[in-house]
Amino acid sequence: MVCFTDDEKGIDDHIKCFPIPEIDIPGNLPERMWKKLTTLKSDLYGLEGTALFLDLDVVIVDNIDCFFEDDNPFMIIKDYRKQWRITGNSSVYRFEIGKHGYVFDYFVANFDTIRKQHRNEQEYLTWAVHEKGMLNYWPKPWCPSYKYDCISKFPLAVWKKPTIPEGAKIIIFHGEINPPKAIKGGRGKWYRYVRPAKWIADYWK
Numbered sequence: 001m002v003c004f005t006d007d008e009k010g011i012d013d014h015i016k017c018f019p020i021p022e023i024d025i026p027g028n029l030p031e032r033m034w035k036k037l038t039t040l041k042s043d044l045y046g047l048e049g050t051a052l053f054l055d056l057d058v059v060i061v062d063n064i065d066c067f068f069e070d071d072n073p074f075m076i077i078k079d080y081r082k083q084w085r086i087t088g089n090s091s092v093y094r095f096e097i098g099k100h101g102y103v104f105d106y107f108v109a110n111f112d113t114i115r116k117q118h119r120n121e122q123e124y125l126t127w128a129v130h131e132k133g134m135l136n137y138w139p140k141p142w143c144p145s146y147k148y149d150c151i152s153k154f155p156l157a158v159w160k161k162p163t164i165p166e167g168a169k170i171i172i173f174h175g176e177i178n179p180p181k182a183i184k185g186g187r188g189k190w191y192r193y194v195r196p197a198k199w200i201a202d203y204w205k
Contacts, residue, residue, distance in 0.1 A: 002047065004039075018045050023104075025111060033121040034107070036090060040125075042101030055091040057178050059146075059171045059204045061164055067094060072136040074100065074129045076122075077143045077172065086130050090122035091172045092143050103128045141167030146182060147175050154192050162197040179204045 001015040008017045021038035038044075039053055052067050054060075067075070074095050076088035103125060107114055118124035129135045144150060144165045152160040162182065164171070173179060176188045183204075185196030 002051075021045075024108070032115070032119070033090070034115075036121050037104050037107050037125065040095065040100045040103040042098050042105070044097055047097050049097060050094065051097050052094045053090070053092065054170070055172075057173045058091055059173070059179055059200055060169070061171055061203050062169045064169050066142070066169065067092075067138070073134040075136050075138055076126060076129075078137040078140065080145045080148050086126050086135065087123050088126040088135075088137065089143075089172060089174065090125055091174065092138070092170055093125075100129065100134075102132065139167075141165065142169045143172050144168050146171050146173050147177065150197070151194055157195065158193050159195070161195045164199070 001012075003011060003015050003017050004020045005011070005017055006020055011017060020035060021041060021044065023035055023038050025034055036053075039051070050068060052064070074093070076090060076093040079085050079087045079089060106128060107124065114124055118127060126135060146162070149165045149168075150162040150171065151157050152162075173182070177194065179200050181188070182194070182197045183200045185194050187193050
């Protein structure tokens with residue numbers, strides 16, 4: 001297990017920590033997760049092999065060996081709402097370290113153009129890999145959205161507890177609600193009320 005972080009305090013000793021890889025972009029721009037593209041550098045601290053990238057706010061709820069059991073060069077989550085687009089959700093993606101340097105190099109060389117054409121990192125990432133004919137998506141049940149797949153629509157969400165969808169391996173949190181908030185439940189900007197999901201605490205330790 002490897003963690004790219006700017007704060008190693010409290011991280012298990014078995015996890016190898018590296019500084020967040022450098023990327024030279026203006027610091028006054030809106031956060032669009034561009035730094036995540038540094039994982040696609042040709043040289044990533046000398047690391048080698050197959051990598052499964054996980055955002056820190058995902059919750060693993062089942063065995064994830066299946067994420068390594070195919071030969072596709074690049075795997076990512078399919079967009080949850082706009083299925084007609086190639087865009088993926090980069091909360092969970094798998095790649096061969098050092099084999100997709102073209103993604104990072106092209107981004108650095110064409111940053112101003114790319115940020116006008118692509119709303120965020122995951123939109124550009126999936127476009128760049130698709131252009132090389134290497135883009136593939138995880139089976140839909142594996143990476144459900146907490147927002148769309150675990151919570152019932154209003155008004156059912158007021159009394160129905162969030163559940164783990166059948167076939168789920170890693171639950172993805174995007175938007176306002178995150179695992180700590182989901183455990184407690186309550187109200188937010190995009191949701192009127194969500195019941196507490198105490199089961200998240202059992203997995204997210």
